[in-house]
Amino acid sequence: MHIPELIRLKRDGHKLTAEQLRALIDGYTADKIPDYQMSAFLMAVFFQSMDPEELGTWTEAMLHSGEVLDLSAIKGAKVDKHSTGGVGDKVSLILAPLAAAAGLKVPMISGRGLGHTGGTLDKLESIPGFNVNQTVETFRKHVDEIGLGLIGQTGEIAPADKRIYALRDVTATVECIPLIASSIMSKKLAEGIDALVLDVKVGSGAFMKEVDQARELAETMISIGKAMGTPVRALISDMDQPLGLAIGNTLEVIESIETLRGEGPEDLTELTVELVVDMLDAAGKVDDRAHAKKMLYALLKDGSALEVFREIIIAQGGDGSVCDDPSVMKAADTKITFDAPQGGIIEHINAEQVGLAALELGAGRRTKEDDVDHAVGLILKKKRGARVEKGEPILEIYHNGTGLEKCIERLHAAFQIGEGPAQDKPLIYERLS
Missing domain, CATH: 3.40.1030.10 (Nucleoside phosphorylase/phosphoribosyltransferase catalytic domain)
Structure with a gap:
């Protein structure tokens, strides 16, 4: 099966057959399809999506690309x-x-x-x-x-x-x-x-x-x-x-x-x-x-x-x-505070920017080969809706010297402080079954 043709079909919005989708999964699992071709196909799916039938076949092919565990001998609900x-x-x-x-x-x-x-x-x-x-x-x-x-x-x-x-x-x-x-x-x-x-x-x-x-x-x-x-x-x-x-x-x-x-x-x-x-x-x-x-x-x-x-x-x-003693897990030795640039109500905390701030310190990875620094991170002292004074610590930064400047830039972008009130959002929006 010609893989560039399958990429082109999906890129142009065509529906792929079950045989074609299974061939992609099987070929990639067997190292017959390189990363760059699968990456191109994933981007085509990103823009063109899959219909329910395609998605069912794709999921089932991934499921059966390896072992499906049998836990039936274990008593109790899994x-x-x-x-x-x-x-x-x-x-x-x-x-x-x-x-x-x-x-x-x-x-x-x-x-x-x-x-x-x-x-x-x-x-x-x-x-x-x-x-x-x-x-x-x-x-x-x-x-x-x-x-x-x-x-x-x-x-x-x-x-x-x-x-x-x-x-x-x-x-x-x-x-x-x-x-x-x-x-x-x-x-x-x-x-x-x-x-x-x-x-x-x-x-x-x-x-x-x-x-x-x-x-x-x-x-x-x-x-x-x-x-x-x-x-x-x-x-x-x-x-x-x-x-x-x-x-x-x-x-x-x-x-x-x-x-x-x-x-x-x-x-x-x-x-x-x-x-x-x-x-x-x-x-x-x-x-x-x-x-x-x-x-x-x-x-x-x-x-x-x-x-x-x-x-x-x-x-x-x-x-x-x-x-018994969580300090056995050593957090970074160096800790500084991020202080409120002005007084007021924390109206919004952009969680993505906070996550990216931690990423700058080394808490996450940009590529699959990156190492993670388990010791670094952030601790919020104030959350949405809290009143703060100018210069008051609103977050602690645990770092090992990497990415600190960019981390602080991200945090400035993350916190929106104003006259309030903060938008009230539920912890749980809804349940579906």
Whole structure:
């Protein structure tokens, strides 16, 4: 099959056949199609999209490019959650142990940072010794015995998606609904789950800037799940300012541990609990949402969820003492403050600019080959709606000397301070199923 012809067909808006789409996935997985040709095809999809039939074939081809896990021997409901990505979004680190403490099995296969957004694997690797590269058999054992597994994509699970995922980050094709939907669903359905809950972010720090876009993405993934026999629920949540207070890998793990102690920021805790309630509900374990929330808050307060987190850290080679003393994870030694340039009300915080500010310090990667500095990052002292005086610290910068000037430029662009009031936005916009 002539690959340039397939690229041209999609570039010009034509529908590709199932055979052609499978040939692209199979050829790329087998190293018969180079990165530059797949990059060109992804850009063609970015501009011309895919219809539902194409998208179903593309997703199924990625799903079956590797092993599809069989977790049927594991007792209990297997439910996972996926976020479309945001700034300060460390929900997975709290949600997985909390859901496991509540009785669910959580087989979580995660990714690395994309552009200005952080990645769960990068955060986990800031824990000394934590190994995200587990075999499928070990992953299956952890899910069965501990209630969760936290790994990256292996060579066996959706290998086509693993490679395409990395390409999208460096070819400006991240914000494409068919590519986002197929990437998420191929990877998640390969986990052998019984149900999936999605956290679809919307706002300045999300890939979806408008609620209508986020709803379209959610509905696209729900329809893929329905076609493949897996119930999918989606929650559309705010990413018009960072979630929680910490941005940066080590700092976000520390905040996650604080939240697992019942001492985390209100917005982060609330969103995590709401998502776990949806996971329990999808598994048929919720008669009353208010009662389920009360139970989950109790699991945070009494340390049950934190103990599950400690158990998976140790099982995957990490230092479990971080749960007692998070300072074991060393943040950058040098810390300065970013002060309010004027007094007034913080009317808006552009979450994307905050994410890019952390990227300038080295907290993320611009190319798939870049190293990440786990120690650097930002901590918000004030959020949207807060009143500040001129010169008052509104953010702390943890840095190792790289990119500081550009970071501060980004922060000046991120904070809008005026007479107020700040626009009131809900943490959760809507639920879909």
